[in-house]
Amino acid sequence: MKLTKSFNRSLWVFHLNTGSCNGCEIEIVATITPRYDPERFGIRLVGSPKHADVLLVTGPVTRKMAPKVRRVFEQVPDPKLVMCIGTCGQSGGVFYDSYNLDGPIDQVLPVDVYVPGCPPRPEAIIFGVVKAWEKLERLEAAQ
Amino acid sequence: MNGDTTKKSIPYTVPIGPVHPALKEPVMFTFQMEGEVVKSVDFAPGNTHRGIEWMGMRRNPVQIVHLTDRICGICGIVHSLSFARAVEQITEIEVPPRADYIRTILHELERIQSHLLWAGVAAHELGFDSLLFLAWRVREQSMDLIENLTGNRVNYGIVQIGGVRRDISNDQIPLIKQGLAYYRGLLDQMKTVFLDDSTIRMRCRGHGLLSYRDAQLLCAIGPTARASGVAMDVRHDYPYCAYGDLDVHPVLPPQEFGGPHGDVYDRIIVRLLEIAQSINIIQQCLDNLPAGEILWEKKLPKLLLTLKKAQGEAIGRVEAPRGECMHYVRMDGNDAPVTWKVKASSYSNLMSWIPMLKGEQLADVPIIVASIDPCMSCTDRVSVIRDGGSPGYLTKEELTRLSIEKTRRIEKCH
Numbered sequence: 418m419k420l421t422k423s424f425n426r427s428l429w430v431f432h433l434n435t436g437s438c439n440g441c442e443i444e445i446v447a448t449i450t451p452r453y454d455p456e457r458f459g460i461r462l463v464g465s466p467k468h469a470d471v472l473l474v475t476g477p478v479t480r481k482m483a484p485k486v487r488r489v490f491e492q493v494p495d496p497k498l499v500m501c502i503g504t505c506g507q508s509g510g511v512f513y514d515s516y517n518l519d520g521p522i523d524q525v526l527p528v529d530v531y532v533p534g535c536p537p538r539p540e541a542i543i544f545g546v547v548k549a550w551e552k553l554e555r556l557e558a559a560q
Numbered sequence: 561m562n563g564d565t566t567k568k569s570i571p572y573t574v575p576i577g578p579v580h581p582a583l584k585e586p587v588m589f590t591f592q593m594e595g596e597v598v599k600s601v602d603f604a605p606g607n608t609h610r611g612i613e614w615m616g617m618r619r620n621p622v623q624i625v626h627l628t629d630r631i632c633g634i635c636g637i638v639h640s641l642s643f644a645r646a647v648e649q650i651t652e653i654e655v656p657p658r659a660d661y662i663r664t665i666l667h668e669l670e671r672i673q674s675h676l677l678w679a680g681v682a683a684h685e686l687g688f689d690s691l692l693f694l695a696w697r698v699r700e701q702s703m704d705l706i707e708n709l710t711g712n713r714v715n716y717g718i719v720q721i722g723g724v725r726r727d728i729s730n731d732q733i734p735l736i737k738q739g740l741a742y743y744r745g746l747l748d749q750m751k752t753v754f755l756d757d758s759t760i761r762m763r764c765r766g767h768g769l770l771s772y773r774d775a776q777l778l779c780a781i782g783p784t785a786r787a788s789g790v791a792m793d794v795r796h797d798y799p800y801c802a803y804g805d806l807d808v809h810p811v812l813p814p815q816e817f818g819g820p821h822g823d824v825y826d827r828i829i830v831r832l833l834e835i836a837q838s839i840n841i842i843q844q845c846l847d848n849l850p851a852g853e854i855l856w857e858k859k860l861p862k863l864l865l866t867l868k869k870a871q872g873e874a875i876g877r878v879e880a881p882r883g884e885c886m887h888y889v890r891m892d893g894n895d896a897p898v899t900w901k902v903k904a905s906s907y908s909n910l911m912s913w914i915p916m917l918k919g920e921q922l923a924d925v926p927i928i929v930a931s932i933d934p935c936m937s938c939t940d941r942v943s944v945i946r947d948g949g950s951p952g953y954l955t956k957e958e959l960t961r962l963s964i965e966k967t968r969r970i971e972k973c974h
Contacts, residue, residue, distance in 0.1 A: 434585055436608040438937045440633025440714040442584040443677060447703070450696035464581035481607050481943050482578070482586060489579055511630050514618065515611040517943060536633060536714050 782883020
């Protein structure tokens with residue numbers, strides 16, 4: 418896992434819904450809009466996991482989505498990070514006793530950064546991406 | 561996704577989904593294509609099924625209200641209001657008039673933000689990304705208002721059985737008026753941007769057609785049905801909350817645009833006009849806001865005791881931004897309801913994809929799919945998962961058997 422220089426100014430993000438209620442989705446899209454504008458730091462949403470550095474995972478991972486989540490994770494090229502957005506991905510949240518969950522997300526994927534909230538505010542999501550970035554920098558320094 | 565669905569002769573099978581960049585939610589489409597033209601389409605929802613109804617039947621109604629918020633992040637008020645109305649009918653709780661008006665104001669603010677959200681998504685599907693950003697920047701104003709009134713941007717948790725949790729103070733009323741003035745000033749600009757643009761007109765006019773008859777046969781609802789000329793709106797046909805006192809009419813595509821065609825363009829018109837209508841409704845509510853209590857019962861233990869004694873069944877109907885949303889609740893004197901059924905608005909609209917997409921080009925699929933404003937997390941009330949990787953379909957016989965079994969199970973509860 419070697420980091421290239423291009424990481425410094427461009428962190429591309431793919432968003433994956435694993436059965437979320439849409440709340441985190443609209444906050445993620447609100448995050449990339451002009452009021453918050455994280456694109457000035459090179460953070461942007463991309464349309465394919467193959468272009469991404471960071472996987473934003475929302476939702477509690479339903480049983481039907483679990484194999485697809487793994488498949489998308491495998492498609493993200495190394496080095497990669499997984500961010501878990503929202504409370505239901507961390508603990509199940511209000512869906513904790515559901516019969517149809519394979520999650521929380523850390524049961525399915527190795528998660529690097531957790532952003533709690535139901536849903537987290539756009540500021541919190543940006544803060545989470547910054548944390549992910551710091552983790553990548555630490556990895557780079559360790560090389 | 562499945563290897564057996566792709567064969568190498570005409571018509572070609574093009575699978576899209578369940579994870580794809582166009583829609584933020586997972587849904588699987590299978591298109592039968594002849595060249596660029598869609599011959600037939602099939603779709604498989606069920607990816608976001610979390611078993612909410614099952615969980616609800618193990619919780620008390622005050623807890624369920626928070627669960628209803630999380631059926632769908634965009635329609636927070638809609639589901640909780642619809643559920644609360646069903647329970648209020650069973651227990652004969654009378655909601656104070658002020659709470660009714662506050663519910664109406666928030667309901668309409670939610671409609672404004674939802675329609676603006678949709679306008680942005682539609683612009684993105686058409687390839688106007690700057691318009692997506694403009695629409696969402698404008699939307700932030702309504703999100704600020706909602707945050708100011710409820711304390712949260714999404715999943716507000718403001719509806720309580722028998723009223724609302726937070727009052728609107730006198731300091732907040734000028735803020736709401738300021739927000740309304742902001743949107744009033746923007747409406748003409750938005751109409752120009754969306755409706756006078758020749759590219760948008762060429763992409764949307766005459767595409768994704770849903771005839772008046774198809775809309776009725778497929779039970780389409782909300783803006784999808786109204787764009788096809790079906791004059792229906794729960795706020796007008798079956799007034800709830802404060803709508804009985806207000807002037808609300810179903811919004812149909814106006815004559816100046818050539819009357820209802822039932823295409824994507826008409827759906828844009830209807831949604832833009834509904835933003836104007838919502839502004840009007842909030843203004844009317846603010847002018848007539850009654851004073852008084854905001855809760856039927858402030859003390860939670862007393863409320864829970866009343867709910868525990870409740871017996872009977874009721875349906876709560878609400879006009880969501882996407883159409884009619886319906887909650888059926890049956891209670892039999894226990895903490896939790898015996899039956900809770902959610903019929904979300906998109907459930908009725910999804911089938912209209914099939915006539916809409918037939919004969920269209922593959923490039924038009926994203927905007928036509930987005931034009932009904934689908935919400936899968938609202939809709940997915942069932943999911944069929946079988947071991948061994950089979951596709952998970954139910955045949956009609958199996959479905960009938962399940963239905964009969966459920967009837968027997970409910971009969972036993974009596």
